Amino acid sequence: MASTPPHCSITATKPYQTHQYPQNQRLKSQRQTRQSNQWTTRHVSLSKPLPLPPQPPRTAAKPAAAAAAPGPTSFSSLCPPSKSDLVAAFSGRRSTRFVSKMHFGRPKTTVGSRHSSLAEEALQSAIRFGKDDLALDDVLLSFESKLCGSDDYTFLLRELGNRGECWKAIRCFEFAVRRERRRTEQGKLASSMISTLGRLGKVELAKNVFQTAVNEGYGKTVYTYSALISAYGRSGYCDEAIRVLESMKDSGLKPNLVTYNAVIDACGKGGVEFKKVVEIFNEMLKIGVQPDRITYNSLLAVCSRGGLWEAARNLFSEMVDRGIDQDIYTYNTLLDAISKGGQMDLAYQIMSEMPSKNILPNVVTYSTMIDGYAKAGRLEDALSLFHEMKFLAVGLDRVLYNTLLSLYGKLGRFAEALNVCKEMESVGIVKDVVSYNALLGGYGKQGKYDQVKALYNEMKEERVSPNLLTYSTLIDVYSKGGLYVEAMKVFREFKQAGLKADVVLYSELINALCKSGLVESAVSLLDEMTKEGIRPNVVTYNSIIDAFGRPATTECAVGAGGIVLHNESSSSISERDVDISEENVQIQVRDMEDTRIIKMFGQLAADKAGYAEKDRKVRQEILCILGVVQKMHELDIKPNVVTFSAILNACSRCNSFEDASMLLEELRLFDNQVYGVAHGLLMGYRGSVWVKAQSLFDEVKQMDCSTASAFYNALTDMLWHFGQKQGAQLVVLEGKRRNVWENAWENSQLDLHLMSSGAARAMVHAWLLNIHSIVYKGQQLPNLLSILTGWGKHSKVVGESALRRAIEALLTGMGAPFQVAKPNKGRFISTGSVAAAWLKESGTLEVLKLHDDRADPNSANFGQISNLRALAL
């Protein structure tokens, strides 16, 4: 089998779009995916001809969008009220957050509304009797003489929109705009129609309304422009929003406070860089528009996306300096920024100060904080806040329930997760796509594939449509579990739904290839995604860097959930490949690219079954990786700790010191500090290098536990691999001192399950040295000593981990009297007395001491001294 699959693409969208609209009935009977796809087409019909107003119609009164539509189509079919999730999925957004939020049905309060009481009546009638276009027209006609001006119609269409009655709102708008002759009034109607559509996530329709309004001469107002900007912002189209601001200035209109607030808000939602937003903010100040509380809140939201907690704090003080009051939004957004910046203690402190400012934490505050703690791995703190809010009788809502589901799911505490589901049910909150995604991810990560399947089925039965994140989660879960055939099936479903892959999905696929050592295929997929216009991010690159030197075949193993893909390996691989190709060729030629992905899964499945043996081509790989890192520089993608860990791990897989040095040079390009420490320790330097190392470790300590431990593991492994064992031990003891591996170290027990093999071995030496010193102080050892290796983080065979094997070999090599504990293959035990006897033997101490292959002549003793000092702590 070829080592590199043919070139492929997974982003080609299926050209389902028909440019002619089918009849109502036909459309309704078609699949949801098809219906939804209509939304992305630009030519949206503005429905059947409206009943003509009594006045003679103006010649240009026909909306442009309506003119573009060839056939009669009803809005009721184009606006299925419950399909909003699909709409989001099709618009290519990265998040469905915007749309999911609409489930809350936040009704816009109509304070200061100038509508008449008859407008309320008209609304009720429209809701109750406006079953289709004609019936709604009847309602509108019957109220026509009683409703006064644009205020009533504005109320009507806005309220219809708030109730999800999209098509009714539009029909009402068209009805009203034709009956109105004053341009300013028409403009008001247009801007509220645009903002209503924006709130519903129907950007294309909003744009059509805007365009029509401009064409017909009442659309060029600050309000319509602002409304359109906001509509784009809500759906995450920040570039469009900025473009509208520019075109607004071009057409001679001066943006006002609301316009700028909407633009800044759009930037926050669309992930525009803080620097760029500050430019817009400065432009606003320059033309004399004074910022207000909402401006600052929106700026804070920009920080929160990027976890720019320091910038957020500065903005907060700037607000205070300017005499702008804070509100609950300010605090919640600030807390979010600080939480995302990983500063939970600071966040907690600020939250505690809220009551003294007369702003009481609400359910949003709590969900922000609980999620922040959960992401930082501080489960106890997360749960204690949850109990606090219950105690304070802060009501739970959908988001909080979903936060809990995600929390328990991640921890594998499924009993609690199920209780949350029950509670949701009892208070009448139906599980949505977010709930399901959280559960699928939770069960998937624990390898509970039966439950994953059951949940996915339940989801379909409950008619909750999977979205990009659902597919993404499932593909990742199955790939990680080695269930490539399952992954392939999900990928097909995903393509059938007509969705476009995003950077996350690509990164998952690339990671799957990388984990199997297929670096070249991974790189070709990287090229592909770039060609598709999807910008890889640091995660994508980290996977590829980490792939360096991985063996090209993976373990042949049985999944923990008992689902084994080898059930299918009765048919030969080549046969399966042919099947896959033929099937797809039959569907459409354009699916060729997808076929390649599907083949890729086939190849992974085959590799996993042990069919393909590949030679490692180290030379080629190193060039590949170097090229990739260069590319990362060119694209100005900033590396992070994971990048550093990946490079260090790649070094550990090098066969020669020279290769490792080449990789380390890449590290130098990124970051001199990390390079200095890694290189220094590798060369056996101490002194100033150790001082630098301390400050590096201080920074790493800011990260969550698993990120920090991964870095320590990578650095230690690299040092151990190249014979700097004393240096490795120094790093490990530093990690232990800083509690990187959670209570791994007690006198009676050493828990290595979170450590890499190098780190674990260095740790065993240190631990035994410590026990040795206990014995020599004449103190009593515990009756039983155990060393836990766990089952190995990545091994699927019980007790058969590389770590376990490494530790077993180490102990045997030292002659340490530890035995495998029978029922638990990952545990080595010795009685205290037997261990003590061994430690007292004359040669033992020398065996336990570690040495560096390379040492700096100037500080030869430093390592040993600080080892002893660290042990004393």
Add this chain to the structure above:
DNA sequence: ATAGGGTTAG
């Protein structure tokens, strides 16, 4: 015109 939840790298 403003706040919180679900996916990726270790």
